[in-house]
Amino acid sequence: xxxxxxxxxxxxxxxxxxxxxxxxxxxxxxxxxxxxxxxxxxxxxxxxxxxxxxxxxxxxxxxxxxxxxxxxxxxxxxxxxxxxxxxxxxxxxxxxxxxxxxxxxxxxxxxxxxxxxxxxxxxxxxxxxxxxxxxxxxxxxxxxxxxxxxxxxxxxxxxxxxxxxxxxxxxxxxxxxxxxx
Numbered sequence: 600x601x602x603x604x605x606x607x608x609x610x611x612x613x614x615x616x617x618x619x620x621x622x623x624x625x626x627x628x629x630x631x632x633x634x635x636x637x638x639x640x641x642x643x644x645x646x647x648x649x650x651x652x653x654x655x656x657x658x659x660x661x662x663x664x665x666x667x668x669x670x671x672x673x674x675x676x677x678x679x680x681x682x683x684x685x686x687x688x689x690x691x692x693x694x695x696x697x698x699x700x701x702x703x704x705x706x707x708x709x710x711x712x713x714x715x716x717x718x719x720x721x722x723x724x725x726x727x728x729x730x731x732x733x734x735x736x737x738x739x740x741x742x743x744x745x746x747x748x749x750x751x752x753x754x755x756x757x758x759x760x761x762x763x764x765x766x767x768x769x770x771x772x773x774x775x776x777x778x779x780x
Contacts, residue, residue: 640719640759647716651723651757654679654766655708663705667695681760681767695734700742704731712778714754721757721766726750726780750780 760767
């Protein structure tokens with residue numbers, strides 16, 4: 600009986616400690632409930648627009664490092680696109696490659712104007728500068744129309760996506776209203 604008494608006491612002490620821990624955990628305060636955000640993935644519209652601008656900069660950088668002679672070099676470009684924008688980009692690249700068009704120079708954008716942020720969608724107007732970009736056929740002649748615009752305004756729609764920034768460009772369109780470059 601002397602042998603079982605220490606075992607019973609140890610078992611009772613462990614059971615009491617377990618019960619105490621269980622009671623204490625029941626007294627802990629509830630986790631704070633997260634507050635809904637205006638744009639689902641971002642705490643503020645400003646954060647959403649900053650992420651959209653970062654996404655467009657990264658997309659332009661990917662375009663500028665791509666090479667029409669190397670189709671695989673467009674994979675980073677496609678990472679920033681989805682939906683209609685992806686389909687249009689793939690078709691354009693395919694046409695340029697089929698016509699053996701070469702590209703020189705970089706695209707830039709110098710104006711980003713927020714339009715709207717709602718749920719998973721962010722819209723902004725941008726000014727695109729292609730004045731340094733030349734498209735030429737293999738014989739050296741220009742593939743660009745003589746009256747091409749070197750600056751263009753676009754309304755760009757961003758959605759949640761698998762790009763390194765977490766957003767993807769889903770559509771390009773002509774801006775509504777008075778926006779111009």
